[in-house]
Amino acid sequence: MSPRATLATTRRVLGQLRHDPRTIALLLVVPCVLISLLAWVYDGTPVFDRIGAPLLGVFPFVVMFLVTSVATLRERTSGTLERLLTMPIAKLDFLLGYALAFGILAVLQAALASSLSLFVLGLDVAGPAWLLVLVALLDALLGMALGLLVSAFAATEFQAVQFLPAIVLPQFLLCGLLVPRDDLPGFLHGISSVLPLSYAVDAMSTVTSSSTVGAGVVGDLVVVAGCIVLALTLGAATLRRRTP
Amino acid sequence: MVKNSESGGAAVVARELRVDRGGRRVLHDVSFTVPSGTVSGLLGPSGCGKSTLMRSVVGVQIVAGGSLEVLGSPAGSADLRSRVSYVTQAPSVYADLTVLENLRYFAALLGAPRGDVERVVAEVGLESHAALLTGSLSGGQGARVSLAAALLGTPELLVLDEPTVGLDPVLRRDLWALFHQLAERGRTLLVSSHVMDEAQRCQRLLLMRDGRILADDTPSGLLARTGTDDVEAAFLSMVDAQSSVTGNEVSA
Ligand SMILES: Nc1ncnc2c1ncn2[C@@H]1O[C@H](COP(=O)(O)OP(=O)(O)O)[C@@H](O)[C@H]1O
């Protein structure tokens, strides 16, 4: 592992994004538009205050999942990954380089969407705003790590995009946003308890309702962080230096 | 049939290297050596296994058997990653970065000195395109960006998979001159091509067909041995000789 290779990779990924301003604009603007739409749809009801913050965590998760799965699939199919693996760069440098680049983007995205929600759309959140951004960042990294992992199982960009409904939608349905997790049938509750997005949304809900950083939030975030490490480790195992 | 040079001066030594791909045998127990400080050509028709052999040398190919030693270490060893450089047949650079950005990234990974990027851009003749997006270049120009990346740093062995295919003849001549300069500075180059004409430009030849090495010789040695006056004729004569020895019908 070397910080030089990690940072060079981060700079390279950010450089690729810089040449693609439309993607950056979409990454930053779409969550803001969606959260505004949500506030408008639920205008005058308490629903926005309940699901606004959890959704601020779901957006970066979905977006980073998509961006990373396509980006790493491109590395695999364009031969650049094979070239990198013949060069002096550790797999961890490659992964951390991506995580850092997309992490920076995720913080920007979360800060923008959270500021808009808190200061313009009047979202009521009991906890501190920085916690909102921190949870959103972890959600983004979770999306990134899962996207990286599934890209190993996709042969084309079409397939990679199909993993979004396959991996993300079930988590979205079961994460407690649509129906509180405690009201789910026992079997579904069990499944929802092993899906990482449930913990991310739990953490956001707690930030919404409680003004202190309690053990509940910390526990949720530890679970999310554990899932990120697990997915990155599995993802690293799919980066093979030798192929058939 | 295969002539083994003394392994002291060899950058690559393969013994009975066997590779299977997609359930088929692609390399049939091939043995060869690549002498240090030479430009060695790997020639053979498309599909004969050149890319597979090169992938084995750089250590990205799963190998079914045999031994393969590169610069004194088993192929694919971690210490070879900064000593061996590799150009894949299809350009492997980032289409959405400029030429300079691509090269700066690879230079940073290798820890190459700062001026190296400008040097390799000049070596492949891309000065006037350095600030352009790689994806906007022609196929040949993209291939030169990929080649430039392999010239960064001070690799001891350069494995170049069809680096001159589709290039303008002037540029091709210049690149071969560059390869020879590198060899004079002690580097070893293994260059593949399916164009037999390029054999004349190599100091050593590995002639391949259907996953086997037909000849491991110098160009003049090969011509003398087969009594022919160009490498294509030599290739045909070797194939004929082989099929009459084994009694096998030559498959298409
Ligand atoms: N990824 C792969 N999976 C299965 N078979 C492959 C793969 N790549 C190449 N082959 C087969 O291996 C043989 C040699 O291919 P290759 O080494 O690319 O030849 P060359 O570079 O000389 O054109 C061919 O028969 C080809 O079909």
Ligand SMILES: [Mg+2]
């Ligand atoms: Mg080939």
